[in-house]
Amino acid sequence: MILVLGATGKVGRALVPALLDAGAPVRALTRDPARARIDPRAEVVRGDLDDVGSVPLAGVSRVFVLTSGHGGDSAARETALAAAAARAGVAHLVKLSTTGVHFGQTDPITLAHAHAEQAIRGAGPAWTILRPGAFMDNRRFWLHSARTDGAVYVPEGDPASALVHVRDIAAVATLALTTPGHEGATYELTGGEALTPAQQVAILGDALGRAVRYVEEPEPAARARMLALGWPAQAIDGTFELKRQSAGREDVVFDTVERLLGRKPLTFAEWAREAAG
Numbered sequence: 001m002i003l004v005l006g007a008t009g010k011v012g013r014a015l016v017p018a019l020l021d022a023g024a025p026v027r028a029l030t031r032d033p034a035r036a037r038i039d040p041r042a043e044v045v046r047g048d049l050d051d052v053g054s055v056p057l058a059g060v061s062r063v064f065v066l067t068s069g070h071g072g073d074s075a076a077r078e079t080a081l082a083a084a085a086a087r088a089g090v091a092h093l094v095k096l097s098t099t100g101v102h103f104g105q106t107d108p109i110t111l112a113h114a115h116a117e118q119a120i121r122g123a124g125p126a127w128t129i130l131r132p133g134a135f136m137d138n139r140r141f142w143l144h145s146a147r148t149d150g151a152v153y154v155p156e157g158d159p160a161s162a163l164v165h166v167r168d169i170a171a172v173a174t175l176a177l178t179t180p181g182h183e184g185a186t187y188e189l190t191g192g193e194a195l196t197p198a199q200q201v202a203i204l205g206d207a208l209g210r211a212v213r214y215v216e217e218p219e220p221a222a223r224a225r226m227l228a229l230g231w232p233a234q235a236i237d238g239t240f241e242l243k244r245q246s247a248g249r250e251d252v253v254f255d256t257v258e259r260l261l262g263r264k265p266l267t268f269a270e271w272a273r274e275a276a277g
């Protein structure tokens, strides 16, 4: 049985069906099964990582470890989870981290991942670390204003980025969770090409079938927009600090997805067509 944490999130929504399609039995964790809308082939369980005793680990052989990067102490959650998994006899932990750890970033989100990686490596079970760069899905944030104003507002200085599709992350995670040979491996995961924000907006406009203006806005205005859309202040601070530290590295392309999957990474144009639909 494979336990998937974060099953209702961006990566988890791609990973649960990918594992099931590969023939693996899946237990999907959520704090609220009634609202989770998880693939009905999975066993859906209630649990909260803030109370690790509530996470049903009996009978689990592998765990996909993902915690929300914002709010709470995610390193403490993952440390407690890894220890509980070891006690329950779990054989393999596959942790979702970030490329920021590869680059030695010291923003709070990246540092929490670095600490959690250490805890996972030292817990006892075999481990695999997946370190994706920025997700294409982050650009869902652009869809509303693209449709309503015909414009996308991007914080000044946002760098070119080799955005990765969550289905590619899920495909690599499925490989690590269902086939041997990935124990002790750390994989950096990006898309196949770095695109500037202006290029991304143009591709999104093509997918939406309408002209979409690219508008750079100063950081205070970008923060106000995120607050108005319901982002917690702490998450906005963490995101801008991470942005500052990852600028200049987000354009680095790793060939890991192609090497492991034997095909090119999914493109931003493919993502944009799906998102527009």
Ligand SMILES: NC(=O)c1ccc[n+]([C@@H]2O[C@H](COP(=O)([O-])OP(=O)(O)OC[C@H]3O[C@@H](n4cnc5c(N)ncnc54)[C@H](OP(=O)(O)O)[C@@H]3O)[C@@H](O)[C@H]2O)c1
Residues within 6 Å of the ligand: 005, 006, 007, 008, 009, 010, 011, 012, 029, 030, 031, 032, 036, 047, 048, 049, 050, 066, 067, 068, 069, 070, 096, 097, 098, 099, 109, 132, 133, 134, 135, 138
């Ligand atoms: N976005 C990026 O560009 C990027 C890049 C690299 C790495 N990352 C990393 O990716 C991770 C986020 O992945 P994601 O975007 O797929 O997640 P997400 O869409 O933000 O969803 C968060 C998930 O975490 C679960 N969750 C939150 N608090 C929980 C708790 N206390 N107990 C149990 N489950 C909890 C939620 O489940 P319920 O609400 O159903 O309980 C949900 O499934 C973070 O660690 C982030 O640092 C993100």
